[in-house]
Amino acid sequence: MASTSAKLESTTPTGEKNKHKMHHFFISESSYRLTAEGGGRRPTIDECRMTARETPIFWPAIYRSGFKCRQCNKSYSSKDMYLDLTVTAGTTDYSEVKPARTELFRSPLVSFLYERGWRQNFNLSGFPGPDEEFKMAQEYFKPAEGGLLVDVSCGSGLFSRKFAKSGTYSGVIALDFSENMLRQCYDFIKKDETILNSNLALVRADVSRLPFSSGSVDAVHAGAALHCWPSPSNAIAEISRILRSGGVFVGTTFLRYTPSTPWFVRPLRQRTPGNYTYLIEEEIKDLCTTCGLTNYTSKVQQAFIMFSAEKP
Incomplete structure (x- = not known):
């Protein structure tokens, strides 16, 4: 496109x-x-x-x-609930099978359960919870206030709705590859009049092929998402491409291990093909830097990491 x-x-x-x-x-x-x-x-x-x-x-x-x-x-x-901007939008006979971790989140059951128990389990790994994570992200996003925010891999819109309700941004785009996650997002939004009247769009797209002009977006958020991406390098390269100069990228994910992890445990946590892509912080920083982002910073708590980087 x-x-x-x-x-x-x-x-x-x-x-x-x-x-x-x-x-x-x-x-x-x-x-x-x-x-x-x-x-x-x-x-x-x-x-x-x-x-x-x-x-x-x-x-x-x-x-x-x-x-x-x-x-x-x-x-x-x-699709009435969202705009489909994937490559396969409109195809009738052709279909693609994505990696298992991608297909999992397209499941109606997982999409329904995501905010009804699934996401709450992240606390066991050190995630501080959606409200605190939102506050932390808002601190990083201060340079982007008044601009356009894209919430990639938004899932059921847990953070998209918070960003939209905050009134901090001129517009918020909730973007995910999962049709059923976007339908869940729609169901949550239509019950809240304060969000119905906000500048919020639901868009289906692939994080490795974002449908935005280069340098057109002020802020990109990716909550608990990086480990689910088939190619984190392609995704971060795309995020870097669409960010304007001074734009901010904030993400959270699970770390494979941290400096405090005992050395004898680390070999048991090596990456294996086909599973989630759990990285260590050095890899995340390296990816951001290689893809053209600067001013990397992070906060770590157990396996939880929130990281931020800017487009120079």
Whole structure:
């Protein structure tokens, strides 16, 4: 796909009124905002550029059946609850089987249980809990206040919702590869009027192929995600690409071991193909640096690590 600054072409008629009250996306050449009630002038097709740096909202990109990128001629579809920007969006006969750890989180059961017991078990490994992790992340994100935040591998939107409710950002994009995680996110959001009225978009995409223009995003968050990525190096390279100069990346994950781990235990925790990619802190720092990020910093508690790096 071409970058999201490419002109988009609607694949359905434009006369239908938007009956929904949520899921916003962005256009670049407008000073007005469309509302769920249909207020404001409807943009022309030439105005419908999905440049993520801007705050006006383009509802039809989410609620029409799809749109086409005029640069690469690729069609993308909307699933009513989220916008599907994966490579395989719209395919009918072709399908891909992802690694087991990726497919696990596409399961309806795991998606349902994630905030209903699954995530709470992270406390056993030193995770301080969502509220404290959110506060810690907000400290790192202070340079990005007022900008656009993308919550990659957002799962059921646990942190996406917190970022949106905080009012700190001009917009928040909850992005995940799992369709069922995004559906769970939708279910949580529609029960909270304060989030319904926020600048929040749900997008399906691959973290190794982020559908945003280079240098177009102010902040990227990846909560308890890095160990689930098939290729952490590709993912962090993509995150570095989309961050603007001065943009901030904050992530949390499980460490394979820490400096306090006894030496005789470490061989038992070596990485094995096909399993989760648990790294040590030196590897995370090396990845961030190699992918062009600077000012790496971190906080470690048992197997929990929150790390941050900036785009120079």
